[in-house]
Amino acid sequence: MKSKNRSVFILLFLILPMIHLVIFSYVPIIGNFVLSLTDWKGFGEIRFVGLRNYQRMFTNTEYISMFKNCGWYFLVAIPQLVFALLLAVVINGKFRGLNVFKGILIIPYLLNGVIISTIFIIFFNNAGSLNTILEWLHLDGLKHQWLQDLSLVNPSIASISIWRYYGMNFIMFFGALQSIPTELYEAATLDGCTKWQEIRYISIPFIKKVLFINILLSISGSIQVFEIPYIMMNGSNGTGTPVIMIQQSMSTNRVGFAAALSVMVFVIVMIVVGLQRILVKED
């Protein structure tokens, strides 16, 4: 009797979340693999077209450039992570104003994509803050049409990611640093370590794993970029990304093609995750 109750209890507690999981995560992934081989419009008959969707994705330069754009977002992740790491290292201590700095530095993490897009439209516009500041500094030669110039628009809007996402990395690094046992620091002080040596030989090695997780999050994040280029530019001026393309294909009822793009994004993220597993195990 008892064990029957037990099984009923376990089943009842798991059943709803498991159904949710299967319907909203696993079915769509498998479904996309199947649909990516069709030219389904979202209604009517489903016709198989083989790999034609993928062929289109890889031969059309417009689509290829969307995948290339993701490269900019990955590139800016490097200064972003360095900045976040330095910030976490210097803020890890006790000093006057600590809480004020912690408060200011977390602001971007709290803002949504629409707000951030508006802020940076004002920043990058022709008469925006960036050009105004350059004028003040008598650096008129550096003024540009940041959002119109085709060679500048992608790096410009990609760099917004630094402002937007460093906070997340910073908090994770900070948390990892806080978990380092204080005895280690005390021992270092007794041995006469300088602050620089302490950072170099205790802090950095200790948070290597979190650093690694953040690098991989940045890679998989850069393949899924959507909000900023979509809201700011609507994907125009060559700022499209694979996810914007998925969105547009969905709204024009090209379900088969959207499925192929989704599969591509999924596969790339899976490769990154797989790499993580392999590299972390070796460590």
Next chain:
Amino acid sequence: MANETKLYKVVRYVFLIAASIFVIVPLIPLIFMAFKTGAEYSSTSVLEAPKNWLNTYNFAYAIRVGKLGKAFLYTAIILTVSLFFQVTMTAMVSYVLHRFEFMGKKVVMTMFTLTMFIPVVATQNLIFRMMYGVGLVNTMWSVIILYSGVGIVGIYVMLNQLDNISREIDEAAMIDGAGYFYTFLHIIFPLMKPACTTMIIINGIGLYNDFYIPNLYLNRDVQTFTVALYKFYGSMSTPFEIVAAAIIIGMIPIMIVFIFLQKYIYNGLAGSVKM
């Protein structure tokens, strides 16, 4: 802490002040703009302070025309219902996974772990068709249902908490004749409050700021705040100073949350990586 030289202390302040400027500078023109009149906006530089700091016209206009009040209401309903399901279901799953041994436990755990790596954007193509098929698109239920899943990060936060709740408490309750449901609901769940709080804050910020899902599913009358703001901003007829005012309004709730709960955000986010 270790031997912090004078130089290090100076470098630290210089770096932190520079970082704060980096954060604040892009925000300044937005704040200025929200208080400027239309004529003032088009004739002054973005980095010039408004003449009248008490000009509330833009805010009033934004609330009236942007239907922001309604959007806030929908956002509040969606957040409350979704977070309720998220937190209770995550607690239930975590409790079962932590306290019981059963067949298929490993499979269940692996299935939850793997979803962390499935990008949401790569699943919506099909889910949208499903939601459309059952007529939930443009109702808040589509968004609530999607938000009500159990995520692995939440499970880890809860499992950590359960590590600190002695099994003897469960056993004592059962010896006293309490059933499994009673033990969980009246004894263990209340003890999991800190983990629930962390989850509500971290996930609450995430859901409040989410744009992708509500933008996809809510295109008509029912809108969340982010979508209302986007619609507002996307229609070229809306003057920019009004958009700026609307944004300031949108920042208020999150700033209030942040001022009161800063500690939880830092601890919660940091805790979620210690998996």
